[in-house]
Amino acid sequence: MYEKDSCINLRVRFPLRRCIIQSLLKSDLALKLVACDINPRTLGLHLAHRGYIVPPVHQEEQYLKQLSNIIEKENINAIFVASSKEISFFSNHKAQIEENTGARVFVNPPGVLEICCDKWHTVNFLKEQGFYFPRTxxxxxxxxxxxxxxxxxxxxxxxxxxxxxxxxxxxxxxxxxxxxxxxxxxxxxxxxxYLPGDLGEFTTGICTGAKGNVLSGITLKRYLQDGMTIAADFDDFTEITNYCKEVARVLKPYGPCNFQSRLLEGKPYIFEINPRFSSSTGMRSLLGVNEAEILLRSEILGQKILEPPILKCSVIRQYTDYLVSTEQIMKLKKENFCINHSEEN
The missing domain is CATH 3.30.1490.20 (ATP-grasp fold, A domain)
Incomplete structure (x- = not known):
């Protein structure tokens, strides 16, 4: 499936998640990236090699039909879901999409979403499994x-x-x-x-395979502004990472999962689990943990994943402006499809 033209073709749903595409563009793998969105001014459509305009996900029948057509036309092997609004759709239709198209969908199963997307269910999962949890x-x-x-x-x-x-x-x-x-x-x-923040707040990215095996883990001490991570430090947070790996082995997510925690009496208390790629995906990639590439190597290529060397550095997030051809945006609005110059490079 992945051998044709020595490429792996990917579809990335891309509202604000340029970090996934940029992580994949940094990969040593020969990739063709196909992005889809409802808005021609979504940056991912212009960063990927090809861009498609699709219906909104709540129009499920039309959305699924067009998605299937794109997968077949582009010979897509893997699907990354970068929009939180689409996670439930892909989770519910994962088996159908994979059976009908052969494309692997990197999304968590409904049971994991039920636990993680409701904070009351999250706390009760942690409590029932004997992990630390904030009283709620x-x-x-x-x-x-x-x-x-x-x-x-x-x-x-x-x-x-x-x-x-x-x-x-x-x-x-x-x-x-x-x-x-x-x-x-x-x-x-x-x-x-309330969990005291004097020792910091931590985000731990755990990436898992289809059989529940942990493929990677990294913990960052993060600095927040308006609820978003604007900077992060990597240091020796092995205890927190190993703890979150244990939680993941019980939770059994598939693909990316992010654990937010603070320390109480020296122990990591998880207060939120996000069952998706997060805004810190790009930060982790810069430090050496490219979760999107790890999933491709493990789940598509069948490669054994070795623990990567991680840079002991800090990452500062800064928003960047991009120039995009107005002609290309108009082409997307008219034809619902574009080929970017990046595909020719």
Missing amino acids: LRYPEDWEQIDAFIEAVHFPIIVKPRRGAGSQDLYTVNSLNELNSLITGKKDIVLQQ
Whole structure:
């Protein structure tokens, strides 16, 4: 499947995840990248070798039909999902796509998504499996337990939605009056024990194969702005990485999975698991852990993955502006397809 023209053809759904394409472009493998999006001004369409405009994912029948046509036309071997809005679609249709097209879909199964995409389910998974977890209540379901909860964990308390990522609608409250004012009339909220950040916050990327075997792991101490990692340090965080590997072996994700943690009494407490490629994928690639390439080598080429040397460095994120041909954007709008100059290089 991957031997034709000595290339592996990839499809990357690309809203804000140029880090996946850029990681693959840095690979030593001979790759042809095919990106799809609904918007012709999405950068990934112009960084990849070929770009396609597709229907929005909620139009499932049309989306799946066009996706299948692209896979067949481009002889695609592997599919990376970079949009959180599409993870459920690909998870639910993974078996169908792989059986009908032969393309491998790097996405987590529905059971893993159910655990990771709901913070209440995440906490209960950690608790049931004997891992460290922040004490957590649901609101409004567990409101009668609030007095005992506050007495046990004390203020401040974290308030956030059960579903969602980043810092959107995340609050740190310091009093009962502030808490009442914030959550009155709301639902699907969790109240969570505050984990001190004086020792930093850590993001651990664990990449796993189809049989649940851990292919790579790296922990970065991250620095946040508006919920996004703007800088990160790599150092000897082996204990945190090994701990997250143990969690992953029980969780059994497939492909990329990111564990967010802080230290409490010297132990890593995971407070969020993101079952997807993250914004720090590019940072890890720069340091020597190219998760997208690792998946190709292991799951498509059948290669044994050796532990890569990791640079003991810091990474600083800075947004970059790109020049794109207006003519090419118009071509995408008109024809829903473009071939980029990068394919000729």
